[in-house]
Amino acid sequence: MSKGKVGILTAGGDCAGLNAVIAACVKYGSSLGYEFIGFQRGYEGVLNPPDYRILTPDDVKGISHLGGTILHATNKGRFGAKMGEGDVARIPDDVLEEAATNLKALGCTHLVVIGGDGSLSGALQLSQKGVKVVGVPKTIDNDLAATDQTFGFSTAQSVAVEALDRVHTTATSHDRVLLVEVMGRNTGWIALKAGLAGGADAILVPEFEFSLSALVEYLRGRKAEGKGSAVVVVAEGARIGGQTIGDGIVAGGEKHYGGITNELMARINAAAPGEFEIRNTIIGHIQRGGAPNARDRNLARAYGVAAMDAIDQGLNQVMVSLRDGHIQFVSLTEAVEKLKTVDDTNLEYQTALKLGVFIHD
Numbered sequence: 001m002s003k004g005k006v007g008i009l010t011a012g013g014d015c016a017g018l019n020a021v022i023a024a025c026v027k028y029g030s031s032l033g034y035e036f037i038g039f040q041r042g043y044e045g046v047l048n049p050p051d052y053r054i055l056t057p058d059d060v061k062g063i064s065h066l067g068g069t070i071l072h073a074t075n076k077g078r079f080g081a082k083m084g085e086g087d088v089a090r091i092p093d094d095v096l097e098e099a100a101t102n103l104k105a106l107g108c109t110h111l112v113v114i115g116g117d118g119s120l121s122g123a124l125q126l127s128q129k130g131v132k133v134v135g136v137p138k139t140i141d142n143d144l145a146a147t148d149q150t151f152g153f154s155t156a157q158s159v160a161v162e163a164l165d166r167v168h169t170t171a172t173s174h175d176r177v178l179l180v181e182v183m184g185r186n187t188g189w190i191a192l193k194a195g196l197a198g199g200a201d202a203i204l205v206p207e208f209e210f211s212l213s214a215l216v217e218y219l220r221g222r223k224a225e226g227k228g229s230a231v232v233v234v235a236e237g238a239r240i241g242g243q244t245i246g247d248g249i250v251a252g253g254e255k256h257y258g259g260i261t262n263e264l265m266a267r268i269n270a271a272a273p274g275e276f277e278i279r280n281t282i283i284g285h286i287q288r289g290g291a292p293n294a295r296d297r298n299l300a301r302a303y304g305v306a307a308m309d310a311i312d313q314g315l316n317q318v319m320v321s322l323r324d325g326h327i328q329f330v331s332l333t334e335a336v337e338k339l340k341t342v343d344d345t346n347l348e349y350q351t352a353l354k355l356g357v358f359i360h361d
């Protein structure tokens with residue numbers, strides 16, 4: 001006899017490892033006696049008209065190494081519950097009721113939500129409508145304080161390091177300043193960790209303000225020492241003169257970032273006309289796409305298995321979390337409460353500064 005029917009959805013931006021979580025849930029969960037349905041396009045699939053497919057162990061064979069999500073995903077959409085820098089948007093009650101009613105009608109006893117801060121914030125609100133929810137922490141930004149690591153981050157970091165390694169050769173061959181833009185809306189984990197690993201000369205993150213004049217002076221100083229090239233890694237959410245840079249579009253209560261290196265290049269050129277030959281590279285969704293690396297595959301699998309353990313142990317309103325190499329279950333409330341930001345106690349931050357990397361004035 002079935003122990004229950006578990007719905008799975010992948011919400012928010014895609015990242016490497018989503019399919020590995022889905023596969024682990026279905027394979028392990030089936031062995032425990034659960035049945036599965038996968039909702040398409042994140043929360044959109046739970047809303048009218050419901051859009052889902054049955055998932056059996058056969059359906060998830062050979063997908064764990066693939067990027068993206070077989071269930072598709074929607075970033076924002078009707079279930080937008082942004083957490084971001086502390087703001088929680090309340091999902092309209094009728095939308096929550098619609099989702100809860102549809103889940104009940106489909107016989108879903110539990111829902112596994114694979115998502116970042118916004119999606120898990122939505123999961124918390126849905127669970128307050130009586131839906132039994134378990135969250136799995138996903139985001140390349142690695143910005144959830146309630147877990148040591150989100151899956152997707154490691155792969156994104158590796159991609160960014162490879163990008164930095166590659167632009168280094170052009171920077172040195174042409175004595176250029178190369179600006180490399182990586183993702184990271186509110187936090188600079190990709191920029192900092194990839195920047196240190198990839199030998200960046202400057203790392204600009206949302207957490208630390210820098211002045212343009214100090215950055216220009218730093219670049220001049222390098223030039224005076226005979227180092228004509230510089231590689232500067234910039235998180236998309238970093239601020240120039242206290243301002244984030246985006247295209248003005250706001251989706252689901254969040255600004256659409258991207259393009260900070262275009263602006264930074266223009267401002268350096270204006271502040272130091274003709275002094276530097278500058279180019280920029282925005283790696284964008286390249287860091288979110290493609291196959292997960294070994295670390296993310298294993299973490300995603302462990303999270304998928306843990307989500308089913310949580311359900312089997314009768315837990316509800318929890319997120320699976322990694323702490324010191326072990327799985328823990330934390331309440332969804334705690335999971336979305338706080339973002340993990342870079343601060344001056346961070347090892348990579350301290351190491352970078354001691355190695356002469358420019359982070360702030």
Ligand code: F6P
Pocket residue numbers: 013075116139140141183184185236257288
């Ligand atoms: O939250 C993860 C993230 O990769 C952010 O760093 C970035 O701002 C956002 O997703 C981009 O989302 P989209 O692909 O919807 O533009």
